[in-house]
Amino acid sequence: MTVASTSATGRVVGSWRAAWLRVEGHWVWYRRYWTSNLYSSGLQPLLFLLAMGVGFGSQVQPGAATAGFSYLHFVAPALLVAGAAQNAIGESSFPVLSGFKWQKDYHAVTATPVSPGQLLGGQLIWVGLRLFLAGSVYVLVAWAFGAWLNAGVLLVLLVGVATGLSCAAVVMAIAATTYDEGTRFTSIFRFVVMPMMLFSGTFFPISQIPEALRWLAWISPLWHGNELARGVTLGGLEVLPALGHVAYLVAMFAVGGLLARHYFYRRLAS
Amino acid sequence: MTVLESRPGRGLLPRVLPPGLYSGRAKAIIERSALTYSRGWLVFLSGFVEPLFYLLAFQIGFGRLVAEVTGPDGQPMSYVAFVAPALLAASAMNGAVFDSTFGVFFKFRYDRTYDAMLATPIGPFDIALGEIGWAVLRGGLYALAFFGVMTGMGLVVSPWALLLVPVALLVSFAFAAAGMACATFLRSPSQFDFIQLAVVPMFLFSTTFYPLTVYPEVLRVVVQCLPLYHGVELTRGLSVGVLDVSMLGHLAYLLVLAVLGLYGTSRRLHRLLLR
Numbered sequence: 001m002t003v004a005s006t007s008a009t010g011r012v013v014g015s016w017r018a019a020w021l022r023v024e025g026h027w028v029w030y031r032r033y034w035t036s037n038l039y040s041s042g043l044q045p046l047l048f049l050l051a052m053g054v055g056f057g058s059q060v061q062p063g064a065a066t067a068g069f070s071y072l073h074f075v076a077p078a079l080l081v082a083g084a085a086q087n088a089i090g091e092s093s094f095p096v097l098s099g100f101k102w103q104k105d106y107h108a109v110t111a112t113p114v115s116p117g118q119l120l121g122g123q124l125i126w127v128g129l130r131l132f133l134a135g136s137v138y139v140l141v142a143w144a145f146g147a148w149l150n151a152g153v154l155l156v157l158l159v160g161v162a163t164g165l166s167c168a169a170v171v172m173a174i175a176a177t178t179y180d181e182g183t184r185f186t187s188i189f190r191f192v193v194m195p196m197m198l199f200s201g202t203f204f205p206i207s208q209i210p211e212a213l214r215w216l217a218w219i220s221p222l223w224h225g226n227e228l229a230r231g232v233t234l235g236g237l238e239v240l241p242a243l244g245h246v247a248y249l250v251a252m253f254a255v256g257g258l259l260a261r262h263y264f265y266r267r268l269a270s
Numbered sequence: 271m272t273v274l275e276s277r278p279g280r281g282l283l284p285r286v287l288p289p290g291l292y293s294g295r296a297k298a299i300i301e302r303s304a305l306t307y308s309r310g311w312l313v314f315l316s317g318f319v320e321p322l323f324y325l326l327a328f329q330i331g332f333g334r335l336v337a338e339v340t341g342p343d344g345q346p347m348s349y350v351a352f353v354a355p356a357l358l359a360a361s362a363m364n365g366a367v368f369d370s371t372f373g374v375f376f377k378f379r380y381d382r383t384y385d386a387m388l389a390t391p392i393g394p395f396d397i398a399l400g401e402i403g404w405a406v407l408r409g410g411l412y413a414l415a416f417f418g419v420m421t422g423m424g425l426v427v428s429p430w431a432l433l434l435v436p437v438a439l440l441v442s443f444a445f446a447a448a449g450m451a452c453a454t455f456l457r458s459p460s461q462f463d464f465i466q467l468a469v470v471p472m473f474l475f476s477t478t479f480y481p482l483t484v485y486p487e488v489l490r491v492v493v494q495c496l497p498l499y500h501g502v503e504l505t506r507g508l509s510v511g512v513l514d515v516s517m518l519g520h521l522a523y524l525l526v527l528a529v530l531g532l533y534g535t536s537r538r539l540h541r542l543l544l545r
Binding site: 033037038039043044047048050051052055056058059060061065066071183186187190191194195198199203204208209210 | 310312313316317319320323324326327330331332334335336337339349460463464466467470471474475479480484485
């Protein structure tokens with residue numbers, strides 16, 4: 001490990017460098033334990049692709065609901081985004097709470113010249129890198145199944161990371177305000193995340209949801225990510241809606257990030 | 271540890287099992303679980319909501335994508351009716367595994383609850399039976415609620431479907447027992463990924479969402495080895511009232527898994543905590 005051998009320079013490192021040190025810290029851990037994370041960081045979306053895209057898809061006749069595409073083509077981009085969102089939420093809930101409460105490594109990190117804000121930044125960069133890595137694996141394997149129609153898949157990867165990060169920022173803010181044993185996460189997973197996975201147009205278009213309840217899909221970041229992802233792989237993405245979806249994701253990331261920053265400072269710097 | 275004098279006339283188990291392993295107090299463990307959950311009722315309730323969301327998604331979404339599938343008797347049936355009994359079995363599995371792995375692991379490794387219990391006149395077999403019994407009770411409540419919703423949606427068409435609830439109890443029992451035995455081998459929370467690695471593929475591939483015929487011949491055999499497959503076959507057959515001899519095989523598979531899991535769990539607790 002390189003950090004330990006760095007000789008004392010007597011100066012405070014820059015903001016980005018400080019955040020990056022946190023990423024390096026994660027990387028040192030990850031290099032040893034990546035096998036036990038193999039599942040959550042890549043395998044699950046692929047299993048869903050096999051079961052739903054190929055298995056369930058064999059029962060689906062391409063039609064209006066799938067915009068004329070085969071079900072595999074319809075579901076593959078959305079599964080990447082949904083997997084990224086789920087992954088990001090998982091990485092930002094209990095692991096972040098643990099940094100505050102059980103392992104307390106956040107207190108250790110902020111006892112050095114690294115500030116709570118930089119710690120949060122490092123945490124988000126780390127989640128983003130993990131999502132990128134997992135997404136790349138997914139893209140490659142799904143390609144072997146013939147799930148992609150064109151090169152738009154590279155943009156899907158970015159959409160997945162963006163959607164995941166906008167969820168991650170919000171969940172980190174929640175984690176920073178959690179003082180119990182994390183039981184509220186169980187409720188959030190079951191009452192918010194799980195319905196979001198099912199009803200954000202990942203597996204079927206939201207036009208099948210009764211109109212009175214469709215707004216629930218509109219406020220879900222996953223729906224915006226799904227729309228973008230399908231737009232770039234299947235075609236038919238128009239400029240204005242696309243900008244709207246991107247703006248929604250960016251706004252959610254900004255609000256979540258600022259809130260998280262506020263709570264990180266409150267919990268670690270006072 | 272306190273070796274108990276097994277008193278005569280207290281049922282078959284205390285006389286069969288070696289004294290010290292079982293004292294007939296599994297009820298106390300169940301009582302303890304009920305007490306702790308009386309404060310976490312939201313978590314308790316949420317386990318019931320999850321399969322409901324799934325059922326809803328299949329009713330409004332997936333069901334429209336697939337017009338009809340081939341049912342257990344070779345007759346076409348609606349997709350929702352095809353998937354609902356399978357979801358019942360799958361949710362019985364999920365609930366049981368969640369309780370018997372996550373819950374047990376923390377009690378076992380961190381809270382040291384079982385060390386404390388074994389210091390009282392309670393044996394490892396009591397603990398295994400009590401914890402698994404609680405998971406089954408909880409699974410049974412969810413199954414009952416799920417069955418109620420299925421009835422409300424008009425998905426129950428055969429009187430045999432009444433047997434769905436006891437079958438769900440058996441599935442809970444088998445998976446809770448097997449899951450708890452596995453949980454005693456875990457060393458760190460990050461290894462829960464291995465549990466997920468077993469449960470999620472089983473959930474996806476045990477003919478829950480599409481018929482077995484989708485698979486190529488070789489894979490069919492593999493799928494038929496999965497325990498959840500047998501649960502799904504039982505519930506799906508019962509829900510439309512198609513019964514045949516193979517059901518006895520499915521039943522036997524789940525029963526054997528339950529007994530092996532129960533035996534394995536108490537052996538592991540005995541070895542890890544009592545020497």
